[in-house]
Amino acid sequence: MKQQVLTFILNGEEVAVLVTPTETLLDVLRERLQITGPKRGCDDGECGACTVLLDGEPVRSCLTLALTVEGRTVTTVEGLMVKGELDRLQKAFYERGAFQCGFCTPGMLMVAKSLLAKNPNPSRDEIRSYMAGNLCRCGSYEEIIEAIQAVAAGEY
Amino acid sequence: MKKKGVGMSCVLHPTGNKGAGDPSQAAIQLKPDGTFALLVGAVDIGQGSNTILRQFAADALGVPIEKILVSNFADDFAPLCLGSFASRVTLIDPHAVVNAVEDLKRRIREWVANEWEANPEDIEFDGETVYLRGDRERRSMTMDQIAAGANFGGGYNPGFLVGTGAWQPAKFHAHDPETGEMPAVGAISFGCCIAEVEVDTETGVVDVTRLVQVWEVGKAVNPLLVRAQINGGLHIGMGYALTESSYPYWPTEDYAPEKLGDYFMPTFLDYPPELIYGIEEVPHPAGVQGAKGFSEGSSNGPPPAIIAAIHDAIGVWIDTYPATPEVILKALEAKKASE
Amino acid sequence: MTQYVGQAMPRYDGIGQVTGTTKYVDDIVLPGMLYAKCLRSPVHKGIIRHLDLSAAERTPGVVGVLTAQDVPGQNIYGASGDQPVFNPDHIRYKGERIAAVVAVDEDTCMEALEKVKLEIEEQEPVFDMFEAMKPGAPIVRPGTTHNLHEYMPGMTTRVIKLGDVEQGFAEADLIIEGRYQTTQQDHAPIEPHVSVAYLDPANRLVIHTVSQCLYFHLSQLVRVFGLPMSQIRYIGGTIGGGFGGKNDIHADHVAGLAALKFRKPVKYRETRREDLRYSGKRGVFVMEYKTGVKKDGRLVANHIKEYHDTGAYGGFSAYATEKCGMFASGPYWIPNILVEAKTIYTNKVVSISMRGFAIINGQSTMEIQMGKIAEALGMDPWELRFINAWRDGDMGASRYIVRGAGALEAMKKAAELAGVQLPAHLMAMSSRRR
Ligand code: FES
Ligand code: FES
Numbered sequence: 001m002k003q004q005v006l007t008f009i010l011n012g013e014e015v016a017v018l019v020t021p022t023e024t025l026l027d028v029l030r031e032r033l034q035i036t037g038p039k040r041g042c043d044d045g046e047c048g049a050c051t052v053l054l055d056g057e058p059v060r061s062c063l064t065l066a067l068t069v070e071g072r073t074v075t076t077v078e079g080l081m082v083k084g085e086l087d088r089l090q091k092a093f094y095e096r097g098a099f100q101c102g103f104c105t106p107g108m109l110m111v112a113k114s115l116l117a118k119n120p121n122p123s124r125d126e127i128r129s130y131m132a133g134n135l136c137r138c139g140s141y142e143e144i145i146e147a148i149q150a151v152a153a154g155e156y
Numbered sequence: 157m158k159k160k161g162v163g164m165s166c167v168l169h170p171t172g173n174k175g176a177g178d179p180s181q182a183a184i185q186l187k188p189d190g191t192f193a194l195l196v197g198a199v200d201i202g203q204g205s206n207t208i209l210r211q212f213a214a215d216a217l218g219v220p221i222e223k224i225l226v227s228n229f230a231d232d233f234a235p236l237c238l239g240s241f242a243s244r245v246t247l248i249d250p251h252a253v254v255n256a257v258e259d260l261k262r263r264i265r266e267w268v269a270n271e272w273e274a275n276p277e278d279i280e281f282d283g284e285t286v287y288l289r290g291d292r293e294r295r296s297m298t299m300d301q302i303a304a305g306a307n308f309g310g311g312y313n314p315g316f317l318v319g320t321g322a323w324q325p326a327k328f329h330a331h332d333p334e335t336g337e338m339p340a341v342g343a344i345s346f347g348c349c350i351a352e353v354e355v356d357t358e359t360g361v362v363d364v365t366r367l368v369q370v371w372e373v374g375k376a377v378n379p380l381l382v383r384a385q386i387n388g389g390l391h392i393g394m395g396y397a398l399t400e401s402s403y404p405y406w407p408t409e410d411y412a413p414e415k416l417g418d419y420f421m422p423t424f425l426d427y428p429p430e431l432i433y434g435i436e437e438v439p440h441p442a443g444v445q446g447a448k449g450f451s452e453g454s455s456n457g458p459p460p461a462i463i464a465a466i467h468d469a470i471g472v473w474i475d476t477y478p479a480t481p482e483v484i485l486k487a488l489e490a491k492k493a494s495e
Numbered sequence: 496m497t498q499y500v501g502q503a504m505p506r507y508d509g510i511g512q513v514t515g516t517t518k519y520v521d522d523i524v525l526p527g528m529l530y531a532k533c534l535r536s537p538v539h540k541g542i543i544r545h546l547d548l549s550a551a552e553r554t555p556g557v558v559g560v561l562t563a564q565d566v567p568g569q570n571i572y573g574a575s576g577d578q579p580v581f582n583p584d585h586i587r588y589k590g591e592r593i594a595a596v597v598a599v600d601e602d603t604c605m606e607a608l609e610k611v612k613l614e615i616e617e618q619e620p621v622f623d624m625f626e627a628m629k630p631g632a633p634i635v636r637p638g639t640t641h642n643l644h645e646y647m648p649g650m651t652t653r654v655i656k657l658g659d660v661e662q663g664f665a666e667a668d669l670i671i672e673g674r675y676q677t678t679q680q681d682h683a684p685i686e687p688h689v690s691v692a693y694l695d696p697a698n699r700l701v702i703h704t705v706s707q708c709l710y711f712h713l714s715q716l717v718r719v720f721g722l723p724m725s726q727i728r729y730i731g732g733t734i735g736g737g738f739g740g741k742n743d744i745h746a747d748h749v750a751g752l753a754a755l756k757f758r759k760p761v762k763y764r765e766t767r768r769e770d771l772r773y774s775g776k777r778g779v780f781v782m783e784y785k786t787g788v789k790k791d792g793r794l795v796a797n798h799i800k801e802y803h804d805t806g807a808y809g810g811f812s813a814y815a816t817e818k819c820g821m822f823a824s825g826p827y828w829i830p831n832i833l834v835e836a837k838t839i840y841t842n843k844v845v846s847i848s849m850r851g852f853a854i855i856n857g858q859s860t861m862e863i864q865m866g867k868i869a870e871a872l873g874m875d876p877w878e879l880r881f882i883n884a885w886r887d888g889d890m891g892a893s894r895y896i897v898r899g900a901g902a903l904e905a906m907k908k909a910a911e912l913a914g915v916q917l918p919a920h921l922m923a924m925s926s927r928r929r
């Protein structure tokens with residue numbers, strides 16, 4: 001298949017990469033750019049582990065055709081740290097044990113990030129429904145809710 | 157109509173393989189800078205085995221935990237661990253770690269005794285200080301000094317201070333063919349679960365509105381991780397109780413789920429809005445500091461507690477897992493027909 | 496001196512998980528890496544009559560194929576040592592691996608798989624374990640005459656007994672019977688099954704694995720590869736969830752065989768669809784209880800008939816059936832127990848270990864039985880459990896002695912947290928004495 005050049009902003013830096021029209025953003029991030037934070041849990045849009053922010057909005061990178069992000073801004077879990085400092089959500093997840101195997105965590109963090117950007121003080125129920133598309137088989141939901149609430153409460 | 161109910165269950169989970177004979181190994185090395193590199197074989201599947209085994213090593217050595225590095229990266233020199241299954245790691249691997257630490261201490265004693273031309277039996281440990289009994293003033297060395305001396309030689313005798321350890325609960329014991337007798341089990345942990353549900357009698361959907369789960373774990377090695385295991389096991393337990401079947405139309409094989417979207421695992425919205433956990437400790441003689449292990453168990457308690465709550469709500473016992481809406485509605489119909 | 500055991504502290508390696516830097520196997524991408532995909536049986540049971548991979552092999556981008564003939568050691572793996580890596584003849588379940596295509600990428604593998612010519616003479620399968628036990632049922636394992644696991648030659652029922660159940664039932668005031676079926680459950684860890692294999696500079700086979708139990712699997716893999724253990728570097732340790740599913744080999748054998756044959760790095764991963772449909776599952780149990788109880792609530796006899804569907808191969812199922820029986824009477828002192836346990840083959844995917852393995856099946860059903868008993872006695876369900884809960888020194892079904900009993904303590908704490916007021920005589924009970 002014919003390859004095309006795709007240019008976009010990835011975690012604050014412009015990247016240009018050759019892709020084929022059928023490749024997803026997840027394929028490009030993981031296999032071509034070796035940005036392996038976003039995880040391939042299902043490749044069907046049903047687990048949320050591949051979630052990244054596209055112009056600030058959470059999207060499933062496994063369902064996003066790579067060429068559609070031309071010129072846009074993509075943030076992955078790798079882009080959460082600022083100047084070597086953990087993001088508040090990362091700190092809260094770490095200290096409060098809001099993960100077990102950690103495979104869903106990159107996706108959870110990105111959705112939580114977008115939630116707090118829209119609603120700095122979400123209620124428990126608002127967190128539950130905003131996060132509902134992300135699965136955690138280790139069952140860390142309760143600890144994730146608490147971590148998000150702790151960040152909202154300014155504990156981190 | 158929505159009907160509410162509450163139910164409880166009391167369950168157990170044995171830890172370690174039945175019949176025993178399941179060993180683990182560990183190794184620990186005194187590094188040149190006075191830190192300790194702990195090498196274990198347990199696979200960290202998310203339960204946090206690296207974290208707790210480091211805690212055990214710190215206690216056994218009596219040094220600050222920051223001094224201990226841990227790796228379970230399995231390659232050529234990895235210690236053997238039968239695996240992270242049967243909730244066996246917290247029961248078995250700590251013994252291997254403690255034995256490795258004891259072995260390392262013996263090696264350190266020998267190295268120091270050789271330096272001082274003393275008897276290894278007279279060498280004592282006090283945290284990071286090693287001294288000669290009865291002559292602590294003149295004869296003492298810190299772990300840093302020992303580490304530098306042994307590893308770099310110089311004015312000291314060279315040494316490579318590594319300790320190794322292994323352990324299993326008992327030698328393997330097969331079932332007696334006549335009676336099935338098999339006395340050897342590792343330890344047993346216990347759980348109690350209380351579930352509150354709301355059953356929609358029109359749709360058959362069951363919501364778990366509140367869930368309390370307590371586990372008696374011998375010793376809660378790291379309560380943060382124990383909590384994660386208690387609340388986490390509910391995921392598989394709730395799915396088992398209410399929604400998960402790989403063959404929804406069993407035994408019609410061809411209608412199996414093929415996406416996570418048609419295999420119904422609990423989401424954030426399905427988890428009980430009110431979720432309470434508790435930890436109890438009855439030390440077990442076979443565990444290091446009484447630790448039994450338990451992690452798989454937290455899947456065992458919720459299913460029957462949920463079934464009991466459903467019974468409390470609608471007056472029927474569901475005998476088939478999972479209690480899907482279809483199962484609930486059929487049970488309600490059968491109840492009506494029999495009345 | 497600080498005591499660390501007992502302290503809440505974050506995960507030692509947890510920074511990796513929250514920064515996305517923890518390396519999972521699928522994160523490994525190597526230069527020149529090849530990919531593999533498997534040809535799977537479209538039928539539940541049958542005999543392979545013809546397999547032609549030549550067109551697949553000629554597909555541009557395909558490096559080669561693997562079949563049973565490419566296994567240098569023995570074409571078997573699995574906890575029971577009975578599963579072929581690539582089935583050469585008798586298909587036992589739908590989705591069973593028959594061959595693999597190795598190519599430059601997965602799309603090419605899929606394209607090539609479309610071109611495989613496979614003819615299977617379909618046979619009648621059996622899915623239900625009770626059907627499978629009937630005389631004349633389709634035979635799951637070729638060369639055998641029935642579908643029951645033999646614990647020892649000729650022994651198809653594992654018996655575990657304590658005391659004398661008949662005498663126990665004679666003493667009982669009430670007998671409650673119940674029949675329960677448990678679910679077939681998928682592990683569904685968010686990290687799918689994947690393996691990366693290559694040869695190192697010393698010509699040793701390196702495999703990056705998602706295994707939960709490396710030494711168990713290593714001992715199976717040496718057989719498949721026909722290599723001594725020292726010639727395999729089996730690298731693992733941190734995985735994206737397992738829940739028992741990764742106590743089975745799903746990918747390492749295929750990736751390893753491909754790396755050995757083509758002498759290039761190979762990644763083999765299952766899609767979520769393949770995992771959901773064809774990987775091992777928690778097997779179905781049917782549990783039949785007959786429980787005798789005195790009017791005062793004391794349990795005196797428990798007769799359990801246990802049926803465990805192991806699917807097409809043995810897996811850990813016989814172990815599970817036995818372990819289930821050992822603990823299926825719950826955390827209760829019952830002086831007379833009889834367990835009769837059978838493990839049955841059917842044409843389904845293999846039953847393997849899963850969180851709560853072998854135990855959840857007994858606990859989740861015995862507790863319903865306890866609920867029914869309390870109802871029949873008109874007794875509070877808490878009281879029934881308190882009366883019967885193990886105390887130190889009690890004995891379980893296979894004559895193990897209970898030490899560190901803690902069911903009562905767990906129940907008291909749970910009642911307290913849930914706001915359940917338990918009567919004083921129950922709160923006064925302890926597992927240390929009866
Ligand atoms: S991998 Fe994209 S949603 Fe699962
Ligand atoms: S932490 Fe394992 S899936 Fe969420």
